[in-house]
Amino acid sequence: VYLLCLHHEDFERKFDVDDPFVKQDLQWSLFSNETFEQRFKLKHPLGSTEHFGIYGSSNGVLCISDEILKPKSRIHIWNPTIGKYRTVPLSITDDTKFGYIALQFGFHPGVNDYKVVRMMCMDNKAFAVEVYSLATNSWKMIEA
Numbered sequence: 537v538y539l540l541c542l543h544h545e546d547f548e549r550k551f552d553v554d555d556p557f558v559k560q561d562l563q564w565s566l567f568s569n570e571t572f573e574q575r576f577k578l579k580h581p582l583g584s585t586e587h588f589g590i591y592g593s594s595n596g597v598l599c600i601s602d603e604i605l606k607p608k609s610r611i612h613i614w615n616p617t618i619g620k621y622r623t624v625p626l627s628i629t630d631d632t633k634f635g636y637i638a639l640q641f642g643f644h645p646g647v648n649d650y651k652v653v654r655m656m657c658m659d660n661k662a663f664a665v666e667v668y669s670l671a672t673n674s675w676k677m678i679e680a
Contacts, residue, residue: 538566538575540590540598540616566616578616591652592641599641599652607634611652613641613670624652624668627675634658647671 542562564578591599596617602609614621634656641652652668665678 538596538617539569539572540578540593541565541567564616579619591639594641594643594650597643597650599639601639605637605639607637607656609637611639611654611668613650613652622670622673625673625675627654627666627668629656629664629666629675629677634662634664 542564545563565574566576566578567574588600589603591601591611593599596615598614598616599611600614601611608626610626611624612621613624636657638655639652640655641650643650648671650670654666654668656664656666666675667678668675
């Protein structure tokens with residue numbers, strides 16, 4: 537079991553969090569869950585650590601996307617241990633009318649599948665939910 541951490545290479549370094557060059561020096565690593573020693577340096581699947589957030593993890597698999605979600609934000613499912621990732625296809629929903637978007641990610645053991653749940657809301661409280669299945673590589677709209 538490992539802990540995933542986004543950190544500066546020099547743990548002891550004192551730095552100004554507003555310094556724009558600090559973010560460029562950040563890296564992903566896996567640390568031992570027991571000793572907290574750094575075990576593996578990881579290469580971010582999209583090449584940059586900036587502007588990405590983690591929207592869930594299950595069994596060591598992560599869901600990452602834009603730090604600030606937008607209607608056409610790309611979603612990626614990443615297994616950092618084996619270094620593979622998949623970019624989720626864009627949704628078929630016309631989501632440009634939604635102002636708020638949230639993501640969740642998890643594993644459904646009953647069907648042995650990883651799922652991404654995307655919830656979208658407009659100011660007038662219109663609401664839509666869709667689910668992506670890694671097994672079928674497709675989206676499904678959840679009806680109210």
